[in-house]
Amino acid sequence: MSAMPAPDLPTLRWGIIATGLISSWFVKDLVLDRPDAKARHIIKAIGSSSREKGQVFAQQYCPQEPPSIYGSYQEVYADPSVDIVYIGTPHAFHVRNCLDAIAHGKHVLCEKAFTLNASQAREVFAAAKDRGVFVMEAMWTRFFPLMRDLQVKIHEENVIGRVQRVFCDFSLDMDIDSLPDDSRLKNPDLGAGSLLDIGIYSLTWGLLAADPNIASKAQMPSILASQKLANGADVATSAILSYPNGVQSIVTSSLSFATAPQFCRIEGTEGFIILEGPVHSKARDGDATAEARTFIFDKPGMGFYWEADAVAIDISEGRTENEIMPWGETIRVLEILDEVRRQGGARYSCD
CATH class of the missing domain: 3.40.50.720 (NAD(P)-binding Rossmann-like Domain)
Structure with missing residues (x-):
């Protein structure tokens, strides 16, 4: 017991x-x-x-x-x-x-x-x-031990050298066409679409892998975004975040296709890290010549x-407020999401 x-x-x-x-x-x-x-x-x-x-x-x-x-x-x-x-x-x-x-x-x-x-x-x-x-x-x-350990390995221990690029995708096959028009995934009045529901995960990994800082201390990347819309809601979103130091984070989301287990790849000057698992439970790091290492993060329940x-x-x-997710970080993320939607075309009545 x-x-x-x-x-x-x-x-x-x-x-x-x-x-x-x-x-x-x-x-x-x-x-x-x-x-x-x-x-x-x-x-x-x-x-x-x-x-x-x-x-x-x-x-x-x-x-x-x-x-x-x-x-x-x-x-x-x-x-x-x-x-x-x-x-x-x-x-x-x-x-x-x-x-x-x-x-x-x-x-x-x-x-x-x-x-x-x-x-x-x-x-x-x-x-x-x-x-x-x-x-x-x-x-x-953001509160997972995996996330905290990843931050240390990337930004403090520099296990893959300097970060160059990040790819992250969060997608689910939700069979959107079969859902009723009032579904929270389909109705813009409910904040529907892939971006706010699951694209925010892609963005979170993309931000934290590219920059160790949050809120006002973080670099603000330039954004290039595109969305596929259906009835005003995004069923797919892609965004490139480009930082002043040359790092790029490519983040995507979709409601039409399920993400593969390897959902995130972080590339550096001396190797790469792959994150995999349906609930982000495993990370691997390595390069083209070195033997890969695997780190397993177990947890009871789901981790809330x-x-x-x-x-x-x-x-x-x-x-x-909390130092891991302070108010300023929530606003920064939403400002990025706002700009992605501005470029992609998804709109809510409150905009």
Whole structure:
């Protein structure tokens, strides 16, 4: 039997907004018994479009301590037993959900893409600053040990010399034509398309492999982008990020074809690194003459608890933003996504 987290660890009481797939993954990870847990997480409330859906969700994913079930999000925001709200709604609703939670004095962890554009993100962060609450974009892969170790190997140990190029693709075969027009992957009013849903992953790997810095300290690349559109939403996006030092990151996404296991290649002056695995669990490095080395990163569950633990520690120590995913980095990424869409043609009503 796994060891429970120590009682003196930081504790967060969560309210979950929406009961879709991403919320189920998050909650399943939070209730796992982990001997190396850095925080204790309690699911106190579930908010759904109906109490019935919330009850089914809680029965499946919250068996230990049954949470309060609400048929509206506002009831979660108003629940005094909730410290922080996790937002797992479609992208288009994030700004309203965040602002409503902040207005009630709740901390917020909001799924990526944080908002539809950079302007909306600035509005959320301004509200959070006024209320003094913690807010973070839930870009979970940034908190993976693999990501942190990769940063060290590339930018500190220089295992492949100077980075020259990065290729990264995140794509899924979603059979778009068969989906209803109101699908979150098809309806522009919901922030549909490949870019905000999975292209943000390609961009994240492309940015962090090319430059060790984030937010205002990072270089801002020039961008050349193209999109394939259907009913106003992008079904495929390609972008070349060119840095002043000559490094290029080529990042792509699609809803029509599944990415191969080797989803990212980072090339340097003295070798290359290949990232592979459906949930980014393996990395290989090597060059044309040297024997390749493989590094395996195992984890229980899916790995959402790493970001949740980081949030709990920040809040317990009085911080309102996280150093791995600070507000400035969310805005920088959204500014790049905005420019990709400007060039590619995908538009949202809020633009």
